[in-house]
Amino acid sequence: MNEQIKFIQGNEACVEGALYAGLEFFAGYPITPSTEIAELLSQLLPQKGGKFIQMEDEIASMCAIIGASLTGHKVMTATSGPGFSLKQEAIGYACMAEIPCVIVNVQRGGPSTGNPTHVSQGDVNQARWGTHGDHAIIALTASNHQDVFAITVDAFNLAETYRTPVVLLFDEVVGHMREKLVVPEKGEIAIVDRLRTSVGKGVDYHPYLPREDGRLPMSDFGGDHRYNVTGLFHDMWGFPSNDPKVVKDLLHHLVDKIETNVNIISRYKEHYLEDAEYIMISYGSSARSAIHMARHRREKGEKIGVLELQSLWPFPEAVVREKCAGAKAVIVVEMNMGQVMRQVKACVDRPETVFLANRIDGKLITPTNIKGILRVIQGRGV
């Protein structure tokens, strides 16, 4: 038996990816449909010398990983809908204090406790604007277990590279479904490690003084240097400041470090996109239905393809605009009321050609559902 081939749930593939990326600390509070992530890590992390803590709630879990990250460790928490709401305040703190961390949200039906055991993609905008104030954030997603693994590794890498929280927006279907995962060999996927300061012990260390390349080397909190960390606007020492220039420069920095790198951060896959007249844009489990449908339609000679988004924030506007430029119609396939569709409409040249193919009843949208909507769009009736 080849141990590198596994037949597992998406949640387990996420755990495998996190461990591959170097996860050392997990704090969480179990919630369906993300529970398997906490369950499996409670078993595996201690075996690998890491720490697993089940906290009293989701707020505490988020705060715990922020603290652990500052001490120099790679950290993650996992939750779903209501738990993701609770984490928002602390996610804002991590944005402001620039603390690398990964937050998994295995989406279920909302709002509120909603539809706990069923699929939804209704947290796309919450991932972007769930915490208050201008800020930037990275949110990634995937539709199959090989990609769940890779994008989880990516999430850790991006968190370290940009010193930011990264949200992994999975969904119930991908989380619970079982399929094949081939675990890559060590070294096959590059790992980004913590950038630590070269300033020696006893020498003043400025936690928020950028290097020439704009990056901010970190010092393990509680180690060689004493410094301040705050959710208030702060100077290069990390101490609170309301000096207008400090405030403005910091906000520019927080937004620009991610938004100006959107082309580097953008992740997507093309399926049958060459010469496609009808383009479906989808992500997560709904992309599986879109690709399934495109494959069958291509066999019948129809020019239809799928642009599968794997990064949702910062929204890959340039990619979407370019790929959709020649399309007769763009159909956004998602399981919400059009959260990504609105982004697509905002960035394509002809927003009137953008349509929504959605399903919001807790069931996975099917290829048949999409086919029906496409017929209407093409003027062929139901």
Next chain:
Amino acid sequence: MERIRLVFTGSGGQGVITAAIILAEAAVIFEGMNATQTQTYGAAARGGSTRSDIIISDSEIYFPEVEQPNILVCLTQEAYTEYSSIIRPGGILLTDTRFVTTAKKVDAKQIQLPMYETVMEKIGKPIVFNICVLGALLGISGILKPESVMEVIKTRVPVDFVAMNNRALDIGLVLGANR
């Protein structure tokens, strides 16, 4: 192998989901195929109705749910009533004589086997009923090698129970092959 779609239905506690996982895992790990397994996920535990969808294929599988199964297994009357109509025309519908009375006319090959009865008579433990069902399925369809399924079972059950599971699988294989 062509793409094959299966739906296993029954009630919580019968091992329907476990059997589905074992079958799909055997296809992936020991026969180099692709497979997906999904299940209805709710508050149902022992006693509630359960359903698991499996797709086995040598190409990529995208949409993981089964709308028209080639093979449908119904282990309760309730499941039979609810799902017998979704069978793909010409498919195989496997039921257990103890739990299901086939009444409907279905456009499929209906196979009724005394799996539960035989397991109780020869082993006396209902816990391996699901493995017997898997054996029968393999005996009827030959979709995977029984050894592949047995290898997965070995990784999932305590060592003392492997022989009993092996017997249950064999009982099913014989029932399925001699139907």
